[in-house]
Amino acid sequence: MKKHHLSLVVLAGGLGTRFGGNKQIAEIAGLGCTIMELSIADAVAAGVTQVVLVINQAVRSEIEQVILPRLPMGIDVVLVEQRIDSVPEQFQLLAQQRSKPWGTGHALLCAKDHVHNPAIVITADDYYGASSFLLLAEHFKNLTSWAMVGYPIIDTLSDQGGVNRGVCQVKNNQLIDVVEYLNIQHENGQIMGDNPQGLREKIAVDALASMSFWAITPTFFDCLEAGFDEFLQKYDNGVRMEYYLPDQVQQAITSNQQIVTIYTAKESWYGVTYKSELQDVTGKLYELRHG
Template structure:
């Protein structure tokens, strides 16, 4: 099936190395379910009408995904594996790549999928569980509209018992995204949501604030902007820095320059994410309950 015939695609960003997690968390199976979080998302997206999936992976997990995960996915899905390689950058910056050990970030990961996406697409990360209804929300959005979209999750529902969390807090006006501000060390303190602003001021976050958990609905027009932005990023940062090229920053830039409107939908199900291995068991239990409750 040719890519142009797909009404809606899914891009799963699974190329990160999971350094804090201590291994490739993208392929860690959920106890009791016999599959990964990524597979749950793919099945949920398939139920919402997705017919093509592009998995952006690192080379280290390719064999495992081909042998274990792909056979468990719906046979009707077109699944494409794309490796996010450090040397996949414009030729004039080839020298920089030789000194880089870490992947270039989510903006570059999505760029690796460019040649396969010719229609609207949902973009997610492999290690987050978003809930089946989130895929349906964006699927419905693209049946009626051509602008981009995102699903935001109530921040109060994304806190961790392990301690403070960092979240991109959505600034919203008329149900459209105006920007995302990164707050650090967000915790519930005596019934108030508190977090540190980018300038280090501890302040209250609105009880109904939404967090951007990397659930985007995009169209192919994003890729040209991503390419331009990546070249600018490489020009600006030499190989000595470990800086990453982030997708949300590029989307925000396009919102600010009035080149793109991003509709915001509120998640109807909980988000579950795994940052540390110690959280995997607890998340596994919650997901098992959700799917078999």
């Protein structure tokens, strides 16, 4: 087995329901590649030598035929399918009742057998900026703690309406808590969002948002495995619930006193939720690469 110092895990198994298709393989106009390929190139430039793509079966053929040949030479690429029946044997009956993937926590857990070193974890349809990969690569040269790059929330809002974001609570450059706020948008010169209790609340203008850009070590997979078993036992009658990655990071911080170092992004984040956003985002990425 080839040894790697730093891996990249790309979570590309979602079904893109709100987008209306497989947005992981939507190409950027003028660049002839996907957002995921830009991120992989940035990661390789930062020192990543292994890429684990967690995909759904529907896109496997296109990724193998179109995207893999375009990736940088010399890297070790592994394709892992996030399958609904990838659950412990005692929960197979539960899997038969489900029609959509189990969520981002399960997606990362699917990569467990292939990641034996520090890894950066991203989602396929978000662009994080080359400098963010360098921040996390540098982190692992000096520290063994987990880490995250947070983005100024003011830079992650949409002109097309409210967005949902995990708002970070930070102390001494460590992540203390991530609180999910819904329908965040500008209102009367302030940033407002619905807190977990459903109350409209002001969000600090300098708050950092979690955009699913993590740095982990293999110990995290043990947390994910134990948490997934607990999740399946608890939600055995709620097969539509999802097992979210940020929740498991939070659980590790709370119960295991796990340290998660937080860094502030130096570049803008770009993401696509709805197909109507694709043209605007691809235009910005084209400018970024050819500006």
